[in-house]
Ligand SMILES: Cc1cc2nc3c(=O)[nH]c(=O)nc-3n(C[C@H](O)[C@H](O)[C@H](O)COP(=O)(O)OP(=O)(O)OC[C@H]3O[C@@H](n4cnc5c(N)ncnc54)[C@H](O)[C@@H]3O)c2cc1C
């Protein structure tokens with residue numbers, strides 16, 4: 571898969587909820603290459619000074635344009651938030667291994683996402699909606715500000731269930747309160763998950779108990795993004811692996827969540 575570093579034009583940068591933003595940029599070359607689960611590495615300070623390192627973001631959508639979905643948490647994402655239509659963006663990608671597609675016999679595909687972990691799920695549903703699977707999204711957010719309209723998912727035929735810690739939207743509690751929405755079988759179910767490690771650990775335990783397979787998109791603080799510095803290594807059943815190069819997508823039963 572070809573990696574591209576290029577300067578792209580920002581087409582839109584809008585707030586989707588109290589907490590989350592979506593940035594759209596015009597990158598036809600990148601859009602053709604990227605697969606669900608992969609990420610882009612963005613130089614948020616054009617001078618490369620502060621922050622010095624690029625910042626990784628999952629690709630949220632890659633159709634006519636490339637989109638990322640982000641939470642403003644520090645200097646890099648604050649700079650991203652200040653981008654206006656017509657500004658330029660230095661982007662490297664697509665990076666990392668994509669999600670493995672579900673086995674052909676799968677009937678229900680379940681996406682379990684927490685917070686900003688929703689980001690790789692839209693592009694995944696864009697691809698999976700072409701297949702015969704029933705698509706289910708179980709989404710957990712802290713409160714109303716961490717939830718946003720799920721229109722694009724619903725347009726893709728995804729059945730959406732939401733839980734918030736304070737019960738302000740959907741069910742009250744962690745996303746695990748929604749696990750009873752998952753098919754009891756015997757039809758095969760395949761799970762994708764992305765979000766905080768404790769949430770993915772709970773998904774892993776549930777999948778293990780029910781004998782379900784799946785994939786987890788992991789996150790770690792990154793520097794090079796290319797597998798060179800080993801700064802993003804995590805523990806797996808096969809030893810330490812880099813999130814940026816060996817991942818971010820791993821088999822769900824492979825990762826040792828701490
Ligand atoms: C593969 C991958 C995909 C990602 N996709 C998205 C995405 O789609 N949308 C999005 O909003 N964010 C995503 N992230 C996280 C994003 O890269 C960070 O939020 C961003 O780098 C923060 O930069 P900053 O300069 O604003 O804040 P920083 O100053 O770098 O960080 C602010 C605080 O958050 C902590 N932090 C930063 N990154 C992480 C992390 N990955 N895990 C846990 N704590 C962290 C820092 O330690 C610090 O305390 C992804 C990360 C990875 C590795």
Ligand code: FES
Pocket residue numbers: 791792793794795796797798799800801802803812813814815
């Ligand atoms: S960030 Fe350098 S190896 Fe992953």
